[in-house]
Amino acid sequence: MDPNIQTPVDRKVIEQKIQENGLEQIGQASIREIVKLVNEIEKATGERYIRMEMGVPGLKPPAEAIEGEIEALRAGVASKYPMIEGIEELKQEISRFVKNFINIQVDPKGCLPTVGSMQGAFASFLVSCRRDPGKDTTLFIDPGFPVQKQQHKVLGMKYETFDVYNYRGDRLGEKLESYLKKGNISTLLYSNPNNPSWICFTEKELQIIGELANKYDVVVMEDLAYFGMDFRQDISRPGEPPYQPTVANYTDNCILLISSSKSFSMAGERVGMMVIADKLFNSRFPKLAEYYPGDGFGYSMVYGALYTLSAGTNHSAQYGLLKILKAVNEGTRNFVEDVREYGERAKIMKELLLKHGFTLVYDRDENQPLADGFYFTFAFPGMDGKELLEKLIYYGISAITLDITGSERTEGLRACVSQVGKDQMEQMDRRLEQFARDHLNSV
Numbered sequence: 001m002d003p004n005i006q007t008p009v010d011r012k013v014i015e016q017k018i019q020e021n022g023l024e025q026i027g028q029a030s031i032r033e034i035v036k037l038v039n040e041i042e043k044a045t046g047e048r049y050i051r052m053e054m055g056v057p058g059l060k061p062p063a064e065a066i067e068g069e070i071e072a073l074r075a076g077v078a079s080k081y082p083m084i085e086g087i088e089e090l091k092q093e094i095s096r097f098v099k100n101f102i103n104i105q106v107d108p109k110g111c112l113p114t115v116g117s118m119q120g121a122f123a124s125f126l127v128s129c130r131r132d133p134g135k136d137t138t139l140f141i142d143p144g145f146p147v148q149k150q151q152h153k154v155l156g157m158k159y160e161t162f163d164v165y166n167y168r169g170d171r172l173g174e175k176l177e178s179y180l181k182k183g184n185i186s187t188l189l190y191s192n193p194n195n196p197s198w199i200c201f202t203e204k205e206l207q208i209i210g211e212l213a214n215k216y217d218v219v220v221m222e223d224l225a226y227f228g229m230d231f232r233q234d235i236s237r238p239g240e241p242p243y244q245p246t247v248a249n250y251t252d253n254c255i256l257l258i259s260s261s262k263s264f265s266m267a268g269e270r271v272g273m274m275v276i277a278d279k280l281f282n283s284r285f286p287k288l289a290e291y292y293p294g295d296g297f298g299y300s301m302v303y304g305a306l307y308t309l310s311a312g313t314n315h316s317a318q319y320g321l322l323k324i325l326k327a328v329n330e331g332t333r334n335f336v337e338d339v340r341e342y343g344e345r346a347k348i349m350k351e352l353l354l355k356h357g358f359t360l361v362y363d364r365d366e367n368q369p370l371a372d373g374f375y376f377t378f379a380f381p382g383m384d385g386k387e388l389l390e391k392l393i394y395y396g397i398s399a400i401t402l403d404i405t406g407s408e409r410t411e412g413l414r415a416c417v418s419q420v421g422k423d424q425m426e427q428m429d430r431r432l433e434q435f436a437r438d439h440l441n442s443v
C-alpha cells in the first residue's frame with residue numbers, strides 16, 4: 001500500500017496483524033484465515049468491516065426448527081441413538097418436500113438426513129467413486145466449494161476440474177464429453193446456484209449434463225446448498241410450478257444434496273438431506289462389496305458410509321428439520337421469502353461496486369444477467385484478485401480470492417452478502433468511493 005494514502009482503517013495495526021498471523025500473502029489465505037485476521041483487526045481498531053469473506057447465514061433460524069428440536073429434546077431423544085437412515089417421519093417429509101418443490105418422485109428410503117451437506121458429499125464420494133474399478137476420478141464443474149476437493153485429498157481420491165466460465169450453453173456438452181469419453185470419470189459434481197459465482201445452469205445445460213451422465217454412466221452429484229435461492233423465479237409454493245431446476249429431470253443416475261444451512265438458516269445444527277434417485281439407490285455394483293456389507297448402492301450408503309462416519313445424524317436436529325419441512329410442505333412457512341433479503345443486499349452491493357468502477361466477473365447465465373443472491377464475484381481494472389484483496393483490507397472490506405475456488409478468473413474476488421447489513425451500505429459506498437479515488441488514476 002502507498003504510505004501516502006490515508007486509509008479508512010489504521011494501516012499500522014493492519015500491517016502488524018498481517019505479520020503476527022504470517023499472512024504476508026493475504027491473497028492466498030483460506031477463508032478461515034481471513035476471518036481470524038479481520039476479527040483481530042476489528043478488535044484492535046474498533047472499526048467494523050464490510051465482511052464479505054465467509055458464507056455464514058446472517059438470518060435467524062425459523063421458529064418451527066427451534067421448536068421441533070426443543071420438543072424432541074424434552075421428549076428424551078438425546079439419550080437414544082437415531083436410526084442411521086433417519087427417522088421415518090423425516091424421510092417421508094423429505095420425499096414430500098422434493099415432490100412439492102422439485103417435482104420429482106423419490107422413495108422415502110432414498111431420502112437420508114446427513115450431518116450437513118458436507119457429510120452428504122463425503123459419504124457420496126465414498127460410495128459413488130468406488131462402484132466401478134475403471135472409474136476412479138471425480139469431475140468438478142468449477143468454480144466450486146473448496147472443501148469438496150479437500151475431501152478428495154483426505155480420501156486419497158482423484159479429481160479433474162474445469163472452469164465453466166467459457167463453456168456455457170451448447171459448449172458445455174462438448175467440454176463435458178471431452179472428459180467423460182476418457183472413461184475414468186465416476187462422478188460429476190457442481191453446485192446450483194453456484195458457490196462462488198452464483199451462476200445457475202439453464203434447463204438446456206441441465207439436460208446436457210443429465211443426458212451425458214446417462215450415456216457414460218456417471219453419477220451426478222447436484223449440490224443444492226442454495227435451494228430455492230435463484231430469486232429470479234419464485235419456487236416457494238408447494239406443488240405448483242415453477243420448481244427448483246434439477247438434473248433429476250434428465251437422469252436417474254443422481255444424488256441431490258440439499259443443505260438446510262442457508263435455505264433454512266440452520267447451519268449450526270449440521271443437518272442436511274441426501275436424496276438418491278430410486279434407480280441408483282436400488283442399483284448393485286459388485287465392487288462395493290469389497291468395502292461395504294453388500295453391493296447395493298443405497299445399502300452401502302447407509303450401512304457402509306453413513307454408519308462408519310457418524311452412525312446417523314443428530315436426533316433432535318432431525319426433528320427440527322422435520323418441523324420446518326412440514327411447515328413449508330403445508331404452505332404455512334414460505335422459506336424463500338425468509339431468505340429473499342440476501343438478494344436485496346446483493347443488488348445494492350453490486351450497484352455500489354459498479355458505480356465506483358468495479359466490474360462483475362461471472363455475470364451471465366447464457367443470455368440472462370445473473371440472479372442477485374448469496375454470493376457474487378467482482379474485480380477492479382488493472383489489478384489481479386490477490387492485489388485487490390490485499391488493498392481492500394485497508395479500506396475495511398474483506399472477501400476471498402476466486403483462485404482458491406478452482407476459477408481461472410484470477411482477477412476476481414468472491415463476495416458473500418450474508419454478513420453485510422443494510423445499515424452498512426452507506427459506509428460501503430464511502431469506502432469504495434475512496435478506494436476508487438485512490439486507485440483509479442494509478443492503474
Ligand SMILES: Cc1ncc(COP(=O)(O)O)c(C=O)c1O
Binds near residue numbers: 260
Ligand atoms: C456449495 C456448497 N456445498 C455444501 C456446503 C456445505 O453445506 P452444509 O452446511 O449443509 O454442510 C456449502 C456451504 O457453504 C456450500 O457452499
